Amino acid sequence: MTAIxxxxxxxLDAEEARRARNARLEKVGRWxxxxxxxxxxxxxxxxxxVWNEIPKYILPRPGVVLDTLIADAGLLFSSLLVTLRITxxxxxxxxxxxxxxxxxxxxxxxxxxxxxxxxxxLQVTPIVAIFPLINIYVDNQTAxxxxxxxxVAFFPILSNTTLGLNSVxxxxxxxxxxxxxxxxxxxxxxxxxxxMPYFLxxxxxxxxxxxxxxxxxxxxxxxxxxxxxxxxxIIEAGYRLNAPRLFAALFLISxxxxxxxxxxxxxxxxxxxxxxxxxxxxxx
Amino acid sequence: MSSANGLVQQQVEADPxxxxxxxxxxxxxxxxxxxxxxxxxxxxxxxxxLGPSGCGKSTALRIIAGLLSPTSGVLxxxxxxxxxxxxxxxxxxxxxxxxxxxxxxxxxxxxxxxxRAKAAPAVHELLERVRLTGFEKAMPRELSGGMKMRVSIxxxxxxxxxxxxxxxxxxxxxxxxxxxxxxxxxGLWQDERFTVVFVTHSVFESVFLSNxxxxxxxxxxxxxxxxxxxxxxxxxEKFRTxxxxxxxxxxxSDVLVDAINATATDVRA
Numbered sequence: 136m137t138a139i140x141x142x143x144x145x146x147l148d149a150e151e152a153r154r155a156r157n158a159r160l161e162k163v164g165r166w167x168x169x170x171x172x173x174x175x176x177x178x179x180x181x182x183x184x185v186w187n188e189i190p191k192y193i194l195p196r197p198g199v200v201l202d203t204l205i206a207d208a209g210l211l212f213s214s215l216l217v218t219l220r221i222t223x224x225x226x227x228x229x230x231x232x233x234x235x236x237x238x239x240x241x242x243x244x245x246x247x248x249x250x251x252x253x254x255x256x257l258q259v260t261p262i263v264a265i266f267p268l269i270n271i272y273v274d275n276q277t278a279x280x281x282x283x284x285x286x287v288a289f290f291p292i293l294s295n296t297t298l299g300l301n302s303v304x305x306x307x308x309x310x311x312x313x314x315x316x317x318x319x320x321x322x323x324x325x326x327x328x329x330x331m332p333y334f335l336x337x338x339x340x341x342x343x344x345x346x347x348x349x350x351x352x353x354x355x356x357x358x359x360x361x362x363x364x365x366x367x368x369i370i371e372a373g374y375r376l377n378a379p380r381l382f383a384a385l386f387l388i389s390x391x392x393x394x395x396x397x398x399x400x401x402x403x404x405x406x407x408x409x410x411x412x413x414x415x416x417x418x419x
Numbered sequence: 420m421s422s423a424n425g426l427v428q429q430q431v432e433a434d435p436x437x438x439x440x441x442x443x444x445x446x447x448x449x450x451x452x453x454x455x456x457x458x459x460x461x462x463x464x465x466x467x468x469l470g471p472s473g474c475g476k477s478t479a480l481r482i483i484a485g486l487l488s489p490t491s492g493v494l495x496x497x498x499x500x501x502x503x504x505x506x507x508x509x510x511x512x513x514x515x516x517x518x519x520x521x522x523x524x525x526x527x528x529x530x531x532x533x534x535r536a537k538a539a540p541a542v543h544e545l546l547e548r549v550r551l552t553g554f555e556k557a558m559p560r561e562l563s564g565g566m567k568m569r570v571s572i573x574x575x576x577x578x579x580x581x582x583x584x585x586x587x588x589x590x591x592x593x594x595x596x597x598x599x600x601x602x603x604x605x606g607l608w609q610d611e612r613f614t615v616v617f618v619t620h621s622v623f624e625s626v627f628l629s630n631x632x633x634x635x636x637x638x639x640x641x642x643x644x645x646x647x648x649x650x651x652x653x654x655x656e657k658f659r660t661x662x663x664x665x666x667x668x669x670x671x672s673d674v675l676v677d678a679i680n681a682t683a684t685d686v687r688a
Contacts, residue, residue, distance in 0.1 A: 306509045306510075306511065306513040307513055307515065309486055309507075309509075310509070310513060310526075312486065313485070313486065313507050314526070314527045314531070314578075315530065315531070320530055324515075324530070325515070328517045328518075331517070409517075409558055410558050410559070410560060411516070411517075412560075
C-alpha cells in the first residue's frame with residue numbers, strides 16, 4: 136500500500152496497461168510540471184525586462200533579485216527571523232487559545248452561546264482597523280505584533296475545533312456514558328481525538344494567517360515606529376525605490392508561507408495517516 | 420424436537436433477572452415510543468425483541484441500559500447488577516477510528532482505570548473468541564464489516580457482563596457474515612452463560628438465536644405477544660435448514676403479521 140509496484144511479470148490488457156502508464160506519468164508530472172512552468176515564468180520575466188529595457192528600480196531582473204538576496208543576506212535574514220518569531224509564537228498562542236476556548240465551549244452550551252459572538256466580532260473586524268487601538272493600549276512592540284497576529288490566526292482553529300469536538304458519534308458518547316466515563320475521560324479519550332482532523336485543518340489555515348497577521352501588523356506598526364521585520368524592510372525599500380531588495384524580501388515571505396504550509400501538511404499527514412480518510416492513500 | 424407452543428405461561432422455575440413493569444416512554448415532542456410494557460428477563464435468557472420499526476424495541480433496550488429514563492413504570496432489578504455487569508452492542512460497530520483493535524476492546528476496562536498490561540489477558544482472550552487473534556494492531560478501517568462487528572462484540576463482553584444488550588447488531592451485514600456471527604454469538608452465549616436481550620426486525624434471526632421472543636407492535640410501541648422457541652441448543656447450520664426451524668419461523672411470522680396489522684389497543688399477551 137505504500138508505493139505503486141512495477142508490474143513486471145504481470146500480463147496486462149490494453150486498458151490496464153494504459154492506466155498503469157498514466158499513473159506513472161502523473162507521478163512524475165506532479166513534480167516536474169510545476170517546476171518547468173515556474174522556470175519558464177522566471178525566464179519570461181527576465182526576457183521582458185531585457186526586451187523592454189525596464190530599469191531595475193521599477194522591475195529588477197531575477198538575477199539582480201538573487202544577487203541582492205545574497206548581498207543583503209545579513210540584513211534580510213535577521214529581519215526574517217524577527218517575522219518568523221512573531222509568526223511562530225502567534226501560531227502557538229492561536230492553537231493554545233483556540234483549542235482552550237473550544238474545549239470551554241463544549242463543556243457548556245451556555246458558554247458557547249455567550250462567547251461565540253465575541254469571537255466572530257474579532258474575526259470579521261479588519262485587523263488594520265483594530266490596530267490603532269492596540270497601539271494605544273499596548274506599549275511593548277512585540278506584544279502588539281503578537282496580539283495582532285493572534286487575532287487573525289486563532290479563529291479558524293477555534294471554529295474548526297469546536298465543530299470537531301461536537302461532531303462525535305452519538306453512539307460512542309452513549310458507550311462512554313454506559314461505561315461511567317467522567318467528563319475528563321470523555322474529553323481526552325473521545326472528543327479530542329475525534330476533533331483532531333478538524334483542528335489540523337484549522338491549523339493549516341491559521342499557519343498562513345499568522346504569517347499574514349505578522350506582516351500586516353508590522354506594516355501598520357512599522358509606519359508608527361521602529362521595527363525590523365521583513366515588512367519594515369519592504370516599506371523601507373519602497374521609500375528608497377530599492378526594488379531588488381523589495382523583491383528579495385517578498386520572495387522570503389512567500390517562501391516562508393510555503394514552508395509553513397508544507398510543514399503543517401506533513402504534521403497533519405503524520406498524525407492522521409493511520410486512520411483518517413483524508414490521509415489514507417487510495418488503493419486499487 | 421417438539422414444535423413451539425404459542426402463548427407462554429409464566430415460568431416460575433426460572434430466575435428473573437429484571438422485570439419491566441408498565442414501562443412507558445413519551446418524548447417531549449409528544450411521541451409515545453413505548454406504552455405500558457411488561458416483560459420479564461430471566462437469568463440465562465436469550466430474549467429477542469422483535470417488531471416493525473417504531474414499535475419501541477430500541478427504546479425499551481435503551482431504558483434497560485439506563486440511557487433513557489422511563490416516563491412511567493419501574494425497572495425491577497431482581498439481582499443487583501453494577502454497571503460493570505451490563506454490556507451494550509450498537510447497530511453499527513461504533514469503533515473509535517483512531518484506535519486499533521486492541522485499544523477499542525480495552526476501552527471499557529480503560530475507562531474503569533484498568534491499565535493496558537492488566538487488561539491484556541482479558542482483551543486477548545475475547546479477541547480469540549471472536550476469531551480476531553493477530554489483528555490487535557489493525558485499525559478499524561482495515562477491517563471488513565463483519566470483523567468490525569466482532570470487535571464491537573468483544574468490546575461489549577470484555578467487562579464480563581451478566582447482561583448483554585444488543586441493538587440490531589447484524590442488520591447491516593450481508594447474509595453469509597450474519598450467519599457466521601449468529602453462530603459465534605450463540606457459542607459465546609452458551610460458554611459464558613450471560614443473559615442477552617437482542618433487538619431485531621428479522622423473524623429468522625430471532626428464531627435462530629433466542630429461547631424467547633417478545634413480539635412488539637407499533638403506534639404506540641407496546642408488547643404484543645410473547646413466544647417461546649422450543650428448540651434445543653446448540654443450534655447449528657443443520658438447525659437452520661430443518662423443518663422445525665421453518666415451522667417455528669412461520670409461527671413467529673404469523674404473530675408478527677398480526678402485530679403489524681393490530682389496531683392501537685390490541686394486545687394479545
